[in-house]
Amino acid sequence: MLLLALDNPGKPVNYKLELDIDPESSDFSGSVDITFHIEKGTIFNEVKLHAGDLSIVSASITNENSTYEAKLDVSYDTTQQLAIFRNHGGNTLSLTECQIYRLKLGYTGKINDIASPGDKTVGVFKARHPDNKGYIIATHCQPSFARLIYPCVDEPSVKTTFELSIISSATMKAVSAASIDVIEDIGSGKVKTIFRKTPLLTTSLFGFTLGAFDTIKIEIPITQIVEGNEEQQFFPVIMNSPMNVSLTSFAIETVKTYLPILVKYFNNFIPYLEKLDFVLLPYLNDMVMENFGMITAHMNLLLLADDKNVALKKQMVQIIVHELVHQWVGNFISFDSWESLSFNESFATWLSYYLISENEEDYFTSNDYVYGEIQPAMVHDSGLNSQSIRDSYYSIMKQLDGKGSGTTRELFNPYSYFKGVSVLRSLQLTTGESLLQKALAHLFTTENIPRFHNMSIKPIDIFNEVGAMLKSENIANYFSSWNRLPGLPILSVTATEDEKTKLVQHRFFSKECGEVNETDFEDVPYHIPLFTLLPDGKNDTKHVLLTDRSLKLDYRILLCNNDAQGYYYVSYESDSLYAGICQGLQNKTISSFNLSKIVEDLSNFIGNLNHQLPIHFTGFFKILNSFISSFESIDEMVKSNYSIPFLKCLAVLETLEVAVYKSKRTELRDQIHKFGTKMFKSFIINKIDLREVPSDQTTIVSKIIRLTRKNQKTINICEPIYKSLLKNVSSTNKFPVDLLESVLIVMTTTQVKTVKQWKEHMRLLKDSHSMKAAFFSSLGYVSTEELVTKLLNFIDSDIKDVNDVTLSLISLCHYNETRNVNNLIWKWFTSSYKQWANKLHDAQSFSQIFTIVLSAFINDAKWSSEVAEQFKDITAVDITTLLDSWTLEQQAGATILNQIAF
Numbered sequence: 001m002l003l004l005a006l007d008n009p010g011k012p013v014n015y016k017l018e019l020d021i022d023p024e025s026s027d028f029s030g031s032v033d034i035t036f037h038i039e040k041g042t043i044f045n046e047v048k049l050h051a052g053d054l055s056i057v058s059a060s061i062t063n064e065n066s067t068y069e070a071k072l073d074v075s076y077d078t079t080q081q082l083a084i085f086r087n088h089g090g091n092t093l094s095l096t097e098c099q100i101y102r103l104k105l106g107y108t109g110k111i112n113d114i115a116s117p118g119d120k121t122v123g124v125f126k127a128r129h130p131d132n133k134g135y136i137i138a139t140h141c142q143p144s145f146a147r148l149i150y151p152c153v154d155e156p157s158v159k160t161t162f163e164l165s166i167i168s169s170a171t172m173k174a175v176s177a178a179s180i181d182v183i184e185d186i187g188s189g190k191v192k193t194i195f196r197k198t199p200l201l202t203t204s205l206f207g208f209t210l211g212a213f214d215t216i217k218i219e220i221p222i223t224q225i226v227e228g229n230e231e232q233q234f235f236p237v238i239m240n241s242p243m244n245v246s247l248t249s250f251a252i253e254t255v256k257t258y259l260p261i262l263v264k265y266f267n268n269f270i271p272y273l274e275k276l277d278f279v280l281l282p283y284l285n286d287m288v289m290e291n292f293g294m295i296t297a298h299m300n301l302l303l304l305a306d307d308k309n310v311a312l313k314k315q316m317v318q319i320i321v322h323e324l325v326h327q328w329v330g331n332f333i334s335f336d337s338w339e340s341l342s343f344n345e346s347f348a349t350w351l352s353y354y355l356i357s358e359n360e361e362d363y364f365t366s367n368d369y370v371y372g373e374i375q376p377a378m379v380h381d382s383g384l385n386s387q388s389i390r391d392s393y394y395s396i397m398k399q400l401d402g403k404g405s406g407t408t409r410e411l412f413n414p415y416s417y418f419k420g421v422s423v424l425r426s427l428q429l430t431t432g433e434s435l436l437q438k439a440l441a442h443l444f445t446t447e448n449i450p451r452f453h454n455m456s457i458k459p460i461d462i463f464n465e466v467g468a469m470l471k472s473e474n475i476a477n478y479f480s481s482w483n484r485l486p487g488l489p490i491l492s493v494t495a496t497e498d499e500k501t502k503l504v505q506h507r508f509f510s511k512e513c514g515e516v517n518e519t520d521f522e523d524v525p526y527h528i529p530l531f532t533l534l535p536d537g538k539n540d541t542k543h544v545l546l547t548d549r550s551l552k553l554d555y556r557i558l559l560c561n562n563d564a565q566g567y568y569y570v571s572y573e574s575d576s577l578y579a580g581i582c583q584g585l586q587n588k589t590i591s592s593f594n595l596s597k598i599v600e601d602l603s604n605f606i607g608n609l610n611h612q613l614p615i616h617f618t619g620f621f622k623i624l625n626s627f628i629s630s631f632e633s634i635d636e637m638v639k640s641n642y643s644i645p646f647l648k649c650l651a652v653l654e655t656l657e658v659a660v661y662k663s664k665r666t667e668l669r670d671q672i673h674k675f676g677t678k679m680f681k682s683f684i685i686n687k688i689d690l691r692e693v694p695s696d697q698t699t700i701v702s703k704i705i706r707l708t709r710k711n712q713k714t715i716n717i718c719e720p721i722y723k724s725l726l727k728n729v730s731s732t733n734k735f736p737v738d739l740l741e742s743v744l745i746v747m748t749t750t751q752v753k754t755v756k757q758w759k760e761h762m763r764l765l766k767d768s769h770s771m772k773a774a775f776f777s778s779l780g781y782v783s784t785e786e787l788v789t790k791l792l793n794f795i796d797s798d799i800k801d802v803n804d805v806t807l808s809l810i811s812l813c814h815y816n817e818t819r820n821v822n823n824l825i826w827k828w829f830t831s832s833y834k835q836w837a838n839k840l841h842d843a844q845s846f847s848q849i850f851t852i853v854l855s856a857f858i859n860d861a862k863w864s865s866e867v868a869e870q871f872k873d874i875t876a877v878d879i880t881t882l883l884d885s886w887t888l889e890q891q892a893g894a895t896i897l898n899q900i901a902f
């Protein structure tokens, strides 16, 4: 990786850059005059600069006023992307009397021609104008592509000013970080655009664009407090688009709304920023880039043709506010290493979510945030190979080593990023929103410019400062602990007999880890923000953070991790805690969102060798029973907004059902089905017409139907649909597909017993493609050995798509009721696996099928050694991994059943 600090005499402080760009050419020429600061008396004999694909044509060194000038020789280190300058003749550079020296270089560079989205938009690149007005030229420097544009010290630890001028065609408008000072006509249809000097920037944040843009310029009124007085000024924002600039009106409105909000948040305008351009480009690999004063974005992201597209608008607001935040944090304050890239991104996203939540609707308590963004990171962090935010950066660097400099995408770790957002959100809630805001605003005051703007910083510098402001050492410790520790915590909550509560934390491991040997892993306590709700529904303000292994509260609580705002799971381990939760459900004092998270967390413990406890089962069934008794109908449940936690309960019940089937323990199976019947009785009127189920209830109804697939009453409501389907496939055209799947499952389970019925059932496949997936999912429910054999033959000879095979096999392997069927599956697979391996070509598809087949034998330990023997010679698949996962699942299945209690 090429991001190590260059060992140079002195540091660059200014780049004076002049570029001559002819869009028709594949090269450009440039000259750069770099000012270095050096300690007086330093003797040196070489200067190294980053230069990628640049040819130096002239090089000299001068003192500050150019009264002394010496020619330099240049050599290149292409693997390190360096140009090395030495005094002509090999003498020591004799500038010992100076504190400033300048390098004056002439060079040529490459313009990348971009014609498709796969081409790399780095350095200087050009693409055809979408309206055929010549070319659009743009730059992209992050993380280390400035070196493709001019020789420089291309490192985030160095901040300098820039003075740019560009010579190009008069038909092209030039835009850059700074505003334009003057445009000179230099004849032959060319102009020289001279920009003003920028404030201090890193090389990665500098850039320019050229092209025939349509523009809209607005002046946004900004109010800020200067020495106690409100001052208003107008700030120019310019939208530049190669086409349809009028379609940026929503983007403009968003900037208009949020720029003043940000100024208010930081109590300061983006210092030194004179204007802000948005430049829309036909191609940009990174989609958006926050260059100082000139945000570049892929056209598709900011042009809104359909004003009714809510999802697109939401995304656009998030992007714009995120990029605006960067102008303060990321640009004005910038970080000294790419290690902080994920923090930089987390910060911009966290703050944009917060400001959007304050101005529109709360995003932090949305399913998109908790389950779409944070939960995947938690799942990742519950694996054995989870790395801390810090370490995952160094592994990425190690992987990139030797492959040249990485792109921002390659350096970026989405898990670290979302974890970072969550950690910042927790910090904000723990310290208090307005206190944190005041402390952050403090970073932008004039007195802090030398420490926070004049040099690149580390994220911890921010937290040390914020901690000092708020007089809390915990803040810096909190941040560095989450940055340093891998994994995520599980917080166990126990109610003690003396009306007290005990909290204990450990590192959490997922089901997929199998049984973890505790001595193999460090179990360092995390900084857990507790977000405790007391039984009266109020927040606990007495204890807000757990930093030790355990903590005893001398009072009862209702729940921890209110609104799922903390990065951890909570395991409730006392009956009285579940009683409190159920009470809350009964009188609706516990929110649906909190209940969802409780059930979601339970689903991570059930079947988990490291964390499952009998109390999780009793607790789960208490909650399920409480649902059944708290609502008269599904309609009532949906209307009062509790359907999501209930659906999560049904998903847990399905997991249990599969485990129970695999055990071939009929008494447990009957217990599960009893729950189904109970729900059916409570929620589904016996004579319900499935065609009239409202769309927001079909998922719940279909899950209950599936669970009660053998009940006569269920068959009664499904039969009319199935009959009309057999008569005419298109009769169910408007029927919801999840309900249809359940109907087919009920009928396959109970009504497809003979070869004649099988043939009739199979006819549905020929006639309808719209319900193909539903149809395949139902096939595995056939139960006679004759039909199982028919199904397996059918899979062998007729199904080509691996997903259809998976759908047909999965229920067969999960829900078959006899050992004989297991034997059939095994016989079928062992005689045809080679054919499958050949047919599928890729190991992943094969292992998908193999894993499902193995899952049928979850409690059959004796198969393990036989399998290992049988599959020794398959090279296409990593058999050891598969077998490992099988053994683990097998144990997990056994554990579920040992502790199950109804």
Ligand SMILES: [Zn+2]
Pocket (backbone or CB within 6 Å): 290, 322, 326, 344, 345, 348
């Ligand atoms: Zn960003």
